[in-house]
Amino acid sequence: DAGVIQSPRHEVTEMGQEVTLRCKPISGHNSLFWYRQTMMRGLELLIYFNNNVPIDDSGMPEDRFSAKMPNASFSTLKIQPSEPRDSAVYFCASSLDSYTGELFFGEGSRLTVL
């Protein structure tokens, strides 16, 4: 079985540009999570979907960030406009059902905003 697939793996962009990160969860998993990892703050939960519905988006930093899950096999995290402080590794993770079990992380998307 393929794991969680994220793209792009690396993204370098200039301040003000729009960034879209993509995630394909493991087939059959009902929950999907977007995390951001930085040295200063560690792993932060941005948003959590269950059955394609956003359950908790309290971690989304500001209106520049948005996330969608149009179907069970695809999610996007968009930053518009991007800023240098958004530079981080963004992980997508999926699980069978919420936090009752293991989170399977993708390999991450490393974003650098110049």
Next chain:
Amino acid sequence: QQPVQSPQAVILREGEDAVINCSSSKALYSVHWYRQKHGEAPVFLMILLKGGEQKGHEKISASFNEKKQQSSLYLTASQLSYSGTYFCGTEPPITQGGSEKLVFGKGMKLTVNP
């Protein structure tokens, strides 16, 4: 609230033991442990759900003291492959106003040398 992990970093020689602590200021429903190797995604180690429960994974075991709101990860006879950053994630009980949200600590960096 983000759990506090201690120590922040440890350097061991192969074969030595280590203990990683995770504590929360709030009541806990569960504690999750993950290991992340440099440049890779976090990988699940174990979940502890009940007070005093102990679980094992190869030579890695953990305990969870629900009353003290603490968990400890025990690494016995460490191997080179144990090097990485260890994260604990804590989940509050929903009945106590928790948001069913897994919050990760900042991690403990373990280096195992030959």
